[in-house]
Amino acid sequence: MRETPTQPGPDAAAGCRVEAVATVTAHTAAPPTQVYATLSQGWLFTTWVVGTSHMRAVDADWPAVGARLHHTSGVWPALVRDVTTVEQAHPDRQLVLLAKGGLLGAARITIDINPDGSGSTLTLTETPVSGPGKWVNNPLTEAITHRRNTETLTRLTALVERRTQPDT
Numbered sequence: 001m002r003e004t005p006t007q008p009g010p011d012a013a014a015g016c017r018v019e020a021v022a023t024v025t026a027h028t029a030a031p032p033t034q035v036y037a038t039l040s041q042g043w044l045f046t047t048w049v050v051g052t053s054h055m056r057a058v059d060a061d062w063p064a065v066g067a068r069l070h071h072t073s074g075v076w077p078a079l080v081r082d083v084t085t086v087e088q089a090h091p092d093r094q095l096v097l098l099a100k101g102g103l104l105g106a107a108r109i110t111i112d113i114n115p116d117g118s119g120s121t122l123t124l125t126e127t128p129v130s131g132p133g134k135w136v137n138n139p140l141t142e143a144i145t146h147r148r149n150t151e152t153l154t155r156l157t158a159l160v161e162r163r164t165q166p167d168t
Contacts, residue, residue, distance in 0.1 A: 015061065021107075021137060023124045026153040029119040030160040032092040036113060039095050042164070043067050048155040050148045053079065058158040060063045063089050073101060098129070105131015122156065124149050 013106055028035060033125060038044060042058035051073050059067040067085040080102050087108070088096035097109040112123040128134040134139070156165070 006046045021128060021133065021142055022149045023123065024146060024153055025121060026150075026157050027116060027119060027121050028157045028160050031118065032113045032115055032120045033157075035120050035122065035160050036092045037093070038061060038156070039111065042067075044159065046071055048152060048159050050152045050155070052082070056081070063095060064084070065089055068092045084109075101130065101131070105129070105133050107133055112142050123152055124153055157158075 028091040032162065040063050042062035043055055045058075046052040046055050053072050053074060053076075056070040056072060058069055061067045062069065063086050065086050067086045071082050071084065073080050073123050079123065082101050084097050084099045086095065088094065089109045093113055095111045097111075098106055099109055108127045108129050110123075110125045110127075110160050112125075114123070124143060128137070154167075
């Protein structure tokens with residue numbers, strides 16, 4: 001797992017630049033088709049996304065543009081009902097999501113899938129677009145977000161590969 005420095009990203013709605021809080025990269029032995037097939041199974045979202053606790057509903061056309069995942073984040077009794085919406089879907093290459101967490105704001109999550117030999121390189125970039133994440137950007141929040149997203153890709157990689165042996 002490789003972490004890359006914060007990278008600027010456009011916020012088209014506001015017409016300004018917003019800093020990506022976390023960009024992390026991981027390699028998987030699975031080809032892009034297998035990665036995207038796993039991302040296409042909306043009910044698996046809480047299996048690999050750190051901080052989510054359970055799914056409430058998945059739109060039937062997931063992961064089509066505009067489709068939504070209805071999930072809950074947090075630990076009981078501090079639960080937040082979230083909605084994640086597909087903004088862009090490029091099968092076997094990229095999925096761009098807008099994750100809304102109520103008062104916590106929203107973040108744009110871009111998952112890029114690039115062929116790499118017989119496997120794939122996955123790059124996850126998180127950019128806050130509203131709420132505290134957009135205006136409270138400091139080394140502590142960046143470190144926490146990097147660690148969470150690193151674990152998220154670790155979980156996704158294990159799920160995609162359907163591992164039968166634990167990581168060492």
